[in-house]
Each structure stands twice: as structure tokens, then as C-alpha cells.
Amino acid sequence: MxxxxxxxxxxxxxxxxxxxxxxxxxxxxxxxxxxxxxxxxxxxxxxxxxxxxxxxxxxxxxxxxxxxxxxxxxxxxxxxxxxxxxxxxxxxxxxxxxxxxxxxxxxxxxxxxxxxxxxxxxxxxxxxxxxxxxxxxxxxxxxxxxxxxxxxxxxxxxxxxxxxxxxxxxxxxxxxxxxxxxxxxxxxxxxxxxxxxxxxxxxxxxxxxxxxxxxxxxxxxxxxxxxxxxxxxxxxxxxxxxxxxGRYYDAFESYKLDDAEYGLVVLNSTAGTAKTVVDKLRDKGIKVGLLKPRMFRPMPHKELAESLKHLEAVAVMDKADSVNAMSGPVYTELVTALHKHDVHIPVSNYIYGLGGRDVKATDIEKVFRDILAAKDNKENLNGTFYLGVRE
Amino acid sequence: MIEIRWHGRGGQGAKTASLLLADVAFNTGKYIQGFPEYGPERMGAPLTAYNRIDDEPIRIHSNIYEPNYVVVVDDTLVGPVDVCKGIDPNGAILINSSLEPSVIKEKLKDVNVKIYVIDASKIALETIGANFPNTALLAAIIKVTGLMSKEDLEKNMLDSFKHKFAKKPEVIEPNMEAVRRAYDEVKEV
Structure with missing residues (x-):
């Protein structure tokens, strides 16, 4: 007990x-x-x-x-x-x-x-x-x-x-x-x-x-x-x-990902908020899913590629910036994993929540809406965006 | 799911109150979240704390923007802080205040939700002997939300106080008196 x-x-x-x-x-x-x-x-x-x-x-x-x-x-x-x-x-x-x-x-x-x-x-x-x-x-x-x-x-x-x-x-x-x-x-x-x-x-x-x-x-x-x-x-x-x-853990958690068309990759507590967004969009008939890495070192690259390869597009959310004029660390590694296993799908990167900026369900919904819209607007795919930042 | 936002000032115990409420709701078998928004931690600076209470596991991890209920620990925050921002039209606001109901109504004249008032500081002074309004506010918000009956609340709080005040049992009864009085004295204006 x-x-x-x-x-x-x-x-x-x-x-x-x-x-x-x-x-x-x-x-x-x-x-x-x-x-x-x-x-x-x-x-x-x-x-x-x-x-x-x-x-x-x-x-x-x-x-x-x-x-x-x-x-x-x-x-x-x-x-x-x-x-x-x-x-x-x-x-x-x-x-x-x-x-x-x-x-x-x-x-x-x-x-x-x-x-x-x-x-x-x-x-x-x-x-x-x-x-x-x-x-x-x-x-x-x-x-x-x-x-x-x-x-x-x-x-x-x-x-x-x-x-x-x-x-x-x-x-x-x-x-x-x-x-x-x-x-x-x-x-x-x-x-x-x-x-x-x-x-x-x-x-x-x-x-x-x-x-x-x-x-x-x-x-x-x-x-x-x-x-x-x-x-x-x-x-x-x-x-x-x-x-x-009674609690079994894998290298990562897949949430409604198997039959999803669009996916989100995000670490830690934001994944919980993202699950509520997945459920909300699913209720509207939009096929989205979530992948939450647990193991980042070692990198489960093969399994990640296998779990994401059927998707139309993926958004990777990074709560850290590599300051490399390219992308955040989870994105960089995930794209490498996909490429390594010959999976070529569009992946966009969202740097978010730096310094504790609160991440609302509506922020995550925006990420999903973005990648859903991007199928008709290819230039937005593979981009790096700073979610909700004021400019 | 019930979402509650607390507005207080550093040092007034809004954080403690939110954790106490989480505790009480947990004891009735609910899934709970209790968390403060940590800021500069200055005594007297406005701060917020939050509660989520549900029958299902709670997955969302953001602050609360559309609360069902708002609790204001210090009535001087009404005005400088938009305490009712995003509040559910079917929800309610609970204010700790010694002001006349008409004054409070005037202060919140643009608000279209039910307004409840409790003089939790007075109750605290008369029962506990110090201005610790948490206990009374907790009992009041529980009544306003209908989370549990007075009987269940008393039983629950007694268990919790016995644990919390194991080393100073003499403060248990004054706190229980604050619970009972606040449950009875909270009123809609």
C-alpha cells in the first residue's frame, strides 16, 4: 500500500x-x-x-x-x-x-x-x-x-x-x-x-x-x-x-502520439499543461500529441525518431537558449536524432519561459496552431521562435 | 476544478493560507495544488498565491488567470491591484475587511460577481490574540466555495491543528474558535 x-x-x-x-x-x-x-x-x-x-x-x-x-x-x-x-x-x-x-x-x-x-x-x-x-x-x-x-x-x-x-x-x-x-x-x-x-x-x-x-x-x-x-x-x-x-517510466512519455498528425516535444512541468491542451484540441477533432523526454542523457535518439516519424510536423519547446544563432538545445539534439534515423519532417523550435515567464495553456495552443497553419505556409517550418517575447 | 487566487501582502500569510487550504482539501480526498508566486519577498509588497482543487489529477502548471474565487487578505489592495482580473462571472470574491459593506460595494462597483466579507483580522485578534487572519479566511473561503460542511471543516481543522501545533496545544482551541466564528460570520454584501 x-x-x-x-x-x-x-x-x-x-x-x-x-x-x-x-x-x-x-x-x-x-x-x-x-x-x-x-x-x-x-x-x-x-x-x-x-x-x-x-x-x-x-x-x-x-x-x-x-x-x-x-x-x-x-x-x-x-x-x-x-x-x-x-x-x-x-x-x-x-x-x-x-x-x-x-x-x-x-x-x-x-x-x-x-x-x-x-x-x-x-x-x-x-x-x-x-x-x-x-x-x-x-x-x-x-x-x-x-x-x-x-x-x-x-x-x-x-x-x-x-x-x-x-x-x-x-x-x-x-x-x-x-x-x-x-x-x-x-x-x-x-x-x-x-x-x-x-x-x-x-x-x-x-x-x-x-x-x-x-x-x-x-x-x-x-x-x-x-x-x-x-x-x-x-x-x-x-x-x-x-x-x-506501479509507476512505470520509459525513456520518454508519449501522450496521444500514436495516431497524432502534429506533435509537441517539451520537458518538465510544461508537459503537464501541454497535455491539457492536447486534450482540448483532440476534443475539437485536431489530431495532436505530445512527447515528453525523461532521459536527455543518454539520448534515446532511435526511439525518439521512431515515435515521431509519422508526424506531419513537430514543434520542440526549449526552456533554454543555446545563443548560437540557430536553436535551443532540445531542438538541436532532436533534429540530429531524426536526421540520424532518416526521418525528414518539418520541426520548428520555440524558446519559451526564460527566467520563469509563466507558460499558459493558450501559449501552447498557439504553438500547435502555428504548426497546423504552417502546412500551408512552408516558410514558417524549421524556424526558431521566441514564444510570447515582447519586441 | 476549482481555481482560487489569493491576494495579500508579503508577511500576511497568503502563501500559508493557500498551503493550508490545499492541506484541508487534500484531507477530504481531493487532488490539490497550492503554490505562491514568488517575487521579491518584501514585507508589505503585493503578492499572489494559488489553489487548484479537483476530483481528478491536476496536470496544468501555470498561474491562474481565470479564477473561480478570489480571496483578498488586505483590503488596501483593492484598487492598486486588479484583484478581480479574469474572475469567473459565476464566481465570488472574499475580502478580509473591517469596512462597512457599503464602502466595499462602492470600491468594487465595477465587479459583477458575488462579494463576501469577513473581518478575519478582528476574529483573529479576539480568538488567537494576534493579527493572523489565515485561519478565519480559510474557514470563510471554504464556506463560500461550499467545499465542505462546517462539521467536516471542524473535524479536518482539528486534525490539522493537532499536527501543526503539537508543541503548543494551547493555541488549538483559539484557532478552532476562529474557524467556527468565521464560518458563521462571513456574509454576502
């Missing part, structure tokens, strides 16, 4: 961390992720968990301490947002390059300047090539579920995992959630038994030494292979999680 509760996204993640009881949590607070260490530190203070909580002096130190603890053989979790993730940047590559299964919650927030505390995906998208697995979440429920799965995925894939969800919209909004019993979560994540670790007296290993022309390339290829192999690991762990929770 699951436990019916009402929690904010941050409360849900702190609760999952309590159930996981990681060995070490080094963390530095930053809005809107601050409540995670805040709530978790109370679990530490009252003895509910026996985690070593390390309140460091910066996010760079948080990730550095996470790397040290993980290399020593500990199960490690942390959380951050925005500038905090940016300050960790140097160490993110070291975590993945050393193949350390650290689980990091990234509560998505815009990156300065101008300074802004609200949600977009500039932080995690900026770190998309750092070798972390990235899982994106629509709701507090998905944040809770993905955090629990992330521990197992990270340890099996020997890769760090970043679980991303929308600042304030998901992190601070109280919604219904179903929690698993403590013993179910504990049994699911199990004891962490690292294969190689620094505090093993029976095996002397070096981690992170100088690695020049002779081996560096091979190690990077191993990292690339690990990310490719992570797809199957994520599928396996997600299936196991579905078996204990």
Missing part, C-alpha cells in the same frame, strides 16, 4: 533522501533547491538518518567533497540550482570522468545575467555534455520516483546522475503524491557495494591520476560507452521500480 501525501517537489526529494539514507551529503544552499538540504539536515539532526552531512562553503566544494566521498566508497547525494551548478562545473566532469555514482538534484533555475531566481533549463542544459545522466521530471511524483531510481542507475552504470525538475513550479508547489514505504525504498536501493574504492584495504587503487596521450582517449571512449550502456540500465531499473510502485 502506497502512502498518499501532499508534498512540494523539494519536500518529496528530501523525503526520498531520508528513505535512501545516503552515507554522505555535501551541499551548499541555493534558491530554489535550498529546502532540500534544509529539510534533510533536520533528518540528520534528529537522527532519522545517519548520513554524514557536510555543510560546505561553496558548490565547487560540495561537488569536490562528493567526489572524494564517492571515491572513498560512500553513497553520495547532493542538490543545487543555477549558479550553484555553474560553480560546480569544473568538478562535474571529474565526477563523471572518475565514474563516480553521485546523485545530484538540479532544481532548474535561470542562469545570470540578468539575475533571476525563477525557472528555466539553462543550468542543466549548460551541463548537458559533462558526462552526467540527466533525468527530467514533470511533477513532484516524478522527482521522488526518479531520485530513488537514480541511486540504482548511477551505481549500476558507474555514472553520476542529475535529476532535474522545475524551480518553484515543481519545487515549491504542494501537490498530491504517493510515497513508498521506507522498507520498500531501502530494499530497492539496497546496500551500496562499490567495485573499486579508496578505503578498501585489500585493493590499492589510484583514482584521477594524470592520464596522457596513451590512455586518455580510451578512458573517454569508455565513458561514452558507459553512457550508451546506461540506456539499458535505466530501462531495467525503471522496470524494477514499476514493479514495486
Amino acid at each position: 502506497s502512502i498518499k501525501e501532499r508534498l512540494s517537489g523539494n519536500e518529496a526529494v528530501a523525503y526520498a533522501m531520508k528513505q535512501i539514507n545516503p552515507d554522505v551529503v555535501p551541499v551548499y544552499p541555493i534558491t530554489p533547491s535550498t529546502e532540500i538540504p534544509q529539510y534533510f539536515s533536520s533528518f540528520v539532526a534528529n537522527g532519522t538518518v545517519d548520513t554524514e552531512f557536510v555543510p560546505v562553503e561553496s558548490e565547487h566544494s560540495a561537488m569536490s567533497a562528493a567526489i572524494g566521498a564517492s571515491a572513498a566508497g560512500a553513497r553520495v547525494m547532493s542538490a543545487t540550482s543555477s549558479q550553484g551548478l555553474a560553480l560546480m562545473y569544473e568538478m562535474l566532469y571529474i565526477a563523471s570522468g572518475m565514474r563516480l555514482p553521485i546523485v545530484l538534484t538540479c532544481v532548474n533555475r535561470a542562469i545570470s545575467a540578468p539575475i533571476n531566481i525563477h525557472n528555466d533549463h539553462s543550468d542543466s542544459m549548460g551541463a548537458r555534455d559533462c558526462g552526467f545522466i540527466q533525468l527530467y521530471c514533470e511533477t513532484n511524483q516524478e522527482a521522488y520516483d526518479n531520485i530513488i531510481m537514480a541511486v540504482k542507475i548511477a551505481e549500476l552504470a558507474k555514472l553520476p546522475v542529475m535529476v532535474c525538475y522545475d524551480g518553484f513550479i515543481t519545487s515549491h508547489s504542494v501537490e498530491n503524491i504517493e510515497l513508498l514505504e521506507d522498507e520498500k525504498v531501502k530494499a530497492f536501493v539496497g546496500e551500496y557495494t562499490p567495485e573499486h574504492y579508496l578505503l578498501n584495504p585489500d585493493e590499492h587503487v589510484s583514482m584521477g591520476p594524470l592520464d596522457l596521450q596513451n590512455y586518455f582517449f580510451e578512458h573517454r571512449k569508455q565513458l561514452a560507452d558507459a553512457m550508451t550502456n546506461a540506456k539499458e540500465i535505466i530501462a531495467k531499473v525503471s522496470k524494477e521500480f514499476g514493479d514495486i510502485s
Whole structure:
């Protein structure tokens, strides 16, 4: 029997961390992720968990301490947002390059300047090539579920995992959630038994030494292979999680997409709003559907192409801008995936909601109307638009 | 689905009230959302908070532009803020105010929805002994929306207060008195 509760996204993640009881949590607070260490530190203070909580002096130190603890053989979790993730940047590559299964919650927030505390995906998208697995979440429920799965995925894939969800919209909004019993979560994540670790007296290993022309390339290829192999690991762990929770997760969620003529691709909380728009347009007989990526790293390119190839046109919504005079990151990667698998359909790009600009159902309806109209107006296809921006 | 928008000022507890309402509705088996619109967080600055309450899971994640109900925690916001913007013509507005009904009616003369008034601050001062109008406003909006009967509300709030005030049980009864009074005293003008 699951436990019916009402929690904010941050409360849900702190609760999952309590159930996981990681060995070490080094963390530095930053809005809107601050409540995670805040709530978790109370679990530490009252003895509910026996985690070593390390309140460091910066996010760079948080990730550095996470790397040290993980290399020593500990199960490690942390959380951050925005500038905090940016300050960790140097160490993110070291975590993945050393193949350390650290689980990091990234509560998505815009990156300065101008300074802004609200949600977009500039932080995690900026770190998309750092070798972390990235899982994106629509709701507090998905944040809770993905955090629990992330521990197992990270340890099996020997890769760090970043679980991303929308600042304030998901992190601070109280919604219904179903929690698993403590013993179910504990049994699911199990004891962490690292294969190689620094505090093993029976095996002397070096981690992170100088690695020049002779081996560096091979190690990077191993990292690339690990990310490719992570797809199957994520599928396996997600299936196991579905078996204990009744909630099954794929690489992405397809919503009314199979018989759709026009599709929308969007991450995180906006996907929920988009589902209501899909339903509304469906009621009017307009065949639209939605694809919500959960896995962005590794990229499920083949499956994405397979799911979208029957569409007349697709709109990809990006809550981050690559500032590359071309398109946003989800668009760029999705078009690459389609091309790679010989799917040639029109795809337009909508940069939206930067800095927390609210995304209304009518905004999403406009995107659908645009691509529906574009079949008679080809010049609008394949364009990049800034949804609702004032000019 | 019922959509409610709260207008208050930083420090007056509109956010807490929206979370409390979410809590109460959750306890009756509803699907809920309770969220504030975070701004500069200045004491006294106008802010909004929101609730969605439904029998089905709620998927939409935007602010609320066409609320069924509006709650105004501070009557000085009426005028400077277009508190009724987008309100459902069949909905209602609830105002915490000690002003005469005729004055409130005049302030909202362009509004074509039902107007309810509660002097939640007075009730709070007389029961809890401090200007925490949340509890009274919560009871009043529950009556206005018809979300639950007085009996169910009392039972629900008692459970919630027992949990919330576990360490200071002496404030439970004053808060319950505020609930009962507000439920009875809220009136249409």
C-alpha cells in the first residue's frame, strides 16, 4: 500500500533522501533547491538518518567533497540550482570522468545575467555534455520516483546522475503524491557495494591520476560507452521500480502520439499543461500529441525518431537558449536524432519561459496552431521562435 | 476544478493560507495544488498565491488567470491591484475587511460577481490574540466555495491543528474558535 501525501517537489526529494539514507551529503544552499538540504539536515539532526552531512562553503566544494566521498566508497547525494551548478562545473566532469555514482538534484533555475531566481533549463542544459545522466521530471511524483531510481542507475552504470525538475513550479508547489514505504525504498536501493574504492584495504587503487596521450582517449571512449550502456540500465531499473510502485517510466512519455498528425516535444512541468491542451484540441477533432523526454542523457535518439516519424510536423519547446544563432538545445539534439534515423519532417523550435515567464495553456495552443497553419505556409517550418517575447 | 487566487501582502500569510487550504482539501480526498508566486519577498509588497482543487489529477502548471474565487487578505489592495482580473462571472470574491459593506460595494462597483466579507483580522485578534487572519479566511473561503460542511471543516481543522501545533496545544482551541466564528460570520454584501 502506497502512502498518499501532499508534498512540494523539494519536500518529496528530501523525503526520498531520508528513505535512501545516503552515507554522505555535501551541499551548499541555493534558491530554489535550498529546502532540500534544509529539510534533510533536520533528518540528520534528529537522527532519522545517519548520513554524514557536510555543510560546505561553496558548490565547487560540495561537488569536490562528493567526489572524494564517492571515491572513498560512500553513497553520495547532493542538490543545487543555477549558479550553484555553474560553480560546480569544473568538478562535474571529474565526477563523471572518475565514474563516480553521485546523485545530484538540479532544481532548474535561470542562469545570470540578468539575475533571476525563477525557472528555466539553462543550468542543466549548460551541463548537458559533462558526462552526467540527466533525468527530467514533470511533477513532484516524478522527482521522488526518479531520485530513488537514480541511486540504482548511477551505481549500476558507474555514472553520476542529475535529476532535474522545475524551480518553484515543481519545487515549491504542494501537490498530491504517493510515497513508498521506507522498507520498500531501502530494499530497492539496497546496500551500496562499490567495485573499486579508496578505503578498501585489500585493493590499492589510484583514482584521477594524470592520464596522457596513451590512455586518455580510451578512458573517454569508455565513458561514452558507459553512457550508451546506461540506456539499458535505466530501462531495467525503471522496470524494477514499476514493479514495486506501479509507476512505470520509459525513456520518454508519449501522450496521444500514436495516431497524432502534429506533435509537441517539451520537458518538465510544461508537459503537464501541454497535455491539457492536447486534450482540448483532440476534443475539437485536431489530431495532436505530445512527447515528453525523461532521459536527455543518454539520448534515446532511435526511439525518439521512431515515435515521431509519422508526424506531419513537430514543434520542440526549449526552456533554454543555446545563443548560437540557430536553436535551443532540445531542438538541436532532436533534429540530429531524426536526421540520424532518416526521418525528414518539418520541426520548428520555440524558446519559451526564460527566467520563469509563466507558460499558459493558450501559449501552447498557439504553438500547435502555428504548426497546423504552417502546412500551408512552408516558410514558417524549421524556424526558431521566441514564444510570447515582447519586441 | 476549482481555481482560487489569493491576494495579500508579503508577511500576511497568503502563501500559508493557500498551503493550508490545499492541506484541508487534500484531507477530504481531493487532488490539490497550492503554490505562491514568488517575487521579491518584501514585507508589505503585493503578492499572489494559488489553489487548484479537483476530483481528478491536476496536470496544468501555470498561474491562474481565470479564477473561480478570489480571496483578498488586505483590503488596501483593492484598487492598486486588479484583484478581480479574469474572475469567473459565476464566481465570488472574499475580502478580509473591517469596512462597512457599503464602502466595499462602492470600491468594487465595477465587479459583477458575488462579494463576501469577513473581518478575519478582528476574529483573529479576539480568538488567537494576534493579527493572523489565515485561519478565519480559510474557514470563510471554504464556506463560500461550499467545499465542505462546517462539521467536516471542524473535524479536518482539528486534525490539522493537532499536527501543526503539537508543541503548543494551547493555541488549538483559539484557532478552532476562529474557524467556527468565521464560518458563521462571513456574509454576502
